[in-house]
Amino acid sequence: MHRETKLDQFYTYMRAHSTVEVVDLRPALFDARRIAPTYFKTDTHWNAFGGFVAGQEIVKKLPGLEPLSLDSFELKKNAEDGGDLAGMLGVKMTEENAVSLDSKTRPALAGDECKSGQKP
Numbered sequence: 001m002h003r004e005t006k007l008d009q010f011y012t013y014m015r016a017h018s019t020v021e022v023v024d025l026r027p028a029l030f031d032a033r034r035i036a037p038t039y040f041k042t043d044t045h046w047n048a049f050g051g052f053v054a055g056q057e058i059v060k061k062l063p064g065l066e067p068l069s070l071d072s073f074e075l076k077k078n079a080e081d082g083g084d085l086a087g088m089l090g091v092k093m094t095e096e097n098a099v100s101l102d103s104k105t106r107p108a109l110a111g112d113e114c115k116s117g118q119k120p
Contacts, residue, residue, distance in 0.1 A: 076102060
């Protein structure tokens with residue numbers, strides 16, 4: 001049985017009493033965990049992948065914008081120092097859920113040069 005949270009109450013209230021559209025990111029973040037972790041284990045924040053997923057959901061609600069495809073990025077697991085929860089506990093930990101998204105194709109920037117001296 002699902003217990004109603006304060007956040008659930010907030011969404012219900014806003015939908016009934018406001019014209020401001022609120023976006024519940026929880027389902028997308030939950031579903032994305034099948035691909036990669038969305039939160040740090042030792043921190044109260046999303047990791048880079050969680051931020052990407054949240055950003056995608058927000059962009060979907062904005063007129064005239066298309067979200068970037070996850071296929072455009074390479075997901076990499078990284079080892080990082082523990083986050084704010086580890087700090088609050090006063091312990092040194094390695095964060096296992098650190099994930100980075102590296103662009104598979106980066107657009108050429110002014111000043112970029114190949115080894116041959118040619119512009120990309």
